[in-house]
Amino acid sequence: MSVQSTRGRRVKAARTNNLLYLYIAVGVIAVIAITALVVLLTRNTAEITTPTAPVGRTDDGFYYKGNPDAPVKVIAFEDYQCPGCAFFTRNLEPILERDYINTGKVQFIYHELPLTNIHPNALPAAEAARCAGDQGKFWEMHGQLFANQSIWSQLNSPLNTFSGYAGIIGIDRAAFDSCMQAATHREAILAAAQSAAELGVQATPSFSVNGQIVDSNRLFTAIDAALRAAGR
Template sequence: MHDELFATQDQWAGAATAGDNFKALAGELGLDQAGFDACLDGGKYAEQVQADFEEGSNDGVSGTPAFRINGTELSGAQPFEAFQKQVEYFLAGGEPPTLEVAADSYRSMGEADAPVVVTEFSDYQCPACAQVEETLIPELIERYVDTGQVRFVFRQYPLTQIHPYAPQAAQAAVCAGEQDNYWEMHEKLFAGQGEWAEAAEVPLDTFEGYAEELGLEGAAFEQCLSSDEAALVVQGDVMAGESLGINATPTFLVNYLPNRGGQTIGVLGQVIEYLATGEPTPQIVPTDGSWRVQGNVETARAAMLAFVDYASPESAEHALNVLPQLREQYIDAGNLIYVLHPWLESADGPGAQAAVAAECAADQDKAWEMHDLLFENQEEWTAAGDLEATFAGYAESLDLDGDLFEECVASSALLVRVQGGTVVGAMIGVPEAPVYVFSNGQSLTSTSPLEDFQAMLDSMIGQ
């Protein structure tokens, strides 16, 4: 019956007479017709089916087909090779992959009780990963790991289709870790990527040479490299990453919040600092009545996330010349939800201070007035020596309570609030500002004219 139901799916799916189709199948299979009909019509197994559905929902299943292999998720119409890989992993003794990596693991760096855990899924043959290793990771370690604020975890995620030697490189790191030289091998693999990544065949000799340079016990390293032990560790990391939907490297998780693509320490640091406060994950579309959401959520047929930098001339161009037209044509007409997310290049830059000023004006119901003033006078305040005094002058021109405004601007809590926009941007892969992301998954950039926004929105609203 299972096979027949799938074979004839196009005949009964969505049909009002599906029950008759099932009864006909029972007859063709030679079942007791009366017994089958009574079972189906009486809903004998309805509760069991509902229980299966609820069990799947509780386990995070949101679509079909979805599989669990020794408790490990595999979703979608996967090829046989995907099942084969996981089954063979467990048959070889692999442990169910987990998101946690113990603080005493050789792949973990930093204090066990650090308030934030940064996990990097990376590929030793990936050029972007090597660049991040050279530029971002040293600053991450100096600013946050060495000061006890972050525990850093590295997980292997070789993209074998484009980087054929990455799995063996990852295994070399694991084997070095077995001899307490994981991070030393890690550094050599990235530093020597240009040497071994272009080799004509798997560069095991190069990896063994690195082991010798590190003073590792050669026979033990080679035995580890040729065994299944290291390969299972690497595959476990890959399966953990796949369960999170990771499909590119490098990908960072900050307390399991995804931060996609290569980033600057200015952006990644803000995500770290935001989460270290214990604040909840910021909402992509705030539902708390935030001033930064414009439009009617009941009638809108499109949503637009605007990631803007108050110090960016391109953001000013959008705010002064494009946004008023969008407000008139789409927002006020009830067709568009416009969500403003301040994006900060750094937590101590002029754009961050301006975003705080806008939030403080919001506390006195003058958010958009301050928003407009900041963009209208961008050239003035970005060149000013005393931003606090300049912004206090703008507050006075808006008849705000000066003492309350100045007290608000000085509050560290307001910086955390505006950093939420950068956190949202990091979650969905926004690399800079301004960027405008639409609810159809497409985006426009800083140089997009009004006509591009109109074409995008007209297409979405007309669907």
């Protein structure tokens, strides 16, 4: 056997081994990527829950959850593109819901305040929540929007993404898309923002606790004080 033939076999074997290692590496990377995607999707959709407390709309059209006869009324002034609002919704609102809303102590009312000068997608996001609300899924879309804020807030136009969320929460996408395209709720949302400004609310998230405007740092203290004042 010639030296050249032996070298040829060695080169071919080395190439085969290199290709094998490459395929293994690509496979491992693919598994990691798929696993990460599954974890991300599971994490986000896990935050989309249906409230267990009573839900509905106030006489002036704002969505609420909690006993309408609760001794404490908490109005949340929020912007769907506001990072602080997302933090509150994902970390503090579940505590508020567990300890105060579900126990009948607090009625929680959501009041849109899109800061369109710095958050261009906040208004269509608020419209998406209300369009979902037309089909009885306001709070589900509310949760979806905040869970995925980092995704849609970067888009030039988030409408297709919002339509996808409509499918995820199980509503009629055609009806949802029609509602969005017609800007059905835009006037009401802009009026809500104006009324918040007239109350002196300038930042999000802000809250009214039985008429007292507070930020998220003072929210629970203000609620407890209002409950004590109500004899609860």
